[in-house]
Amino acid sequence: DSGVTQTPKHLITATGQRVTLRCSPRSGDLSVYWYQQSLDQGLQFLIQYYNGEERAKGNILERFSAQQFPDLHSELNLSSLELGDSALYFCASSLDGKVNEQFFGPGTRLTVL
């Protein structure tokens, strides 16, 4: 158990809908990362937050947005969902934003029908 929690574990929804994925980092970690794992694209970095502020952005679609709250949990919002958004979404956290101390959560599997 990495200490990073993600809810829900599974999510099934329809095209055009909007969903919110939640991540709680390890106790004391200030930085949160979101990754998408799909058969087509592999594991891709989406976005990073550090202590509530956006620090880095990767291949995140405009339909997707994220935020980190004062209690340091993070939410990833996916809207106008398409079939191709079906994937495993991982959250990771690190103490001070250093990549060499990144711990991953179990992921949320999103299925868009």
Next chain:
Amino acid sequence: AQSVTQLGSHVSVSEGALVLLRCNYSSSVPPYLFWYVQYPNQGLQLLLKYTSAATLVKGINGFEAEFKKSETSFHLTKPSAHMSDAAEYFCAVSEEVFQKLVFGTGTRLLVSP
């Protein structure tokens, strides 16, 4: 930009045989290199990491990897495979400690009795 190439999407070994999973990287600066393991329906677990200290890095579960700058490689090895090693393995690189991880496409390790 940094990148990682993992040779072989699938590697099959017999129990007790040597495990060798290949990873070559591209980076304009001395990189940080990682191997992660993903068991079915689970998140990513860090096996080991290279952060410019010793070139031979020992990780969990008997795995080790050697950083070879001249070959731009960071291959993962284990002397004797166990059935429990069957999983997907990802090599990842980062050029700077505060940057994101860039993952390879993964290698699925199959272990037969």
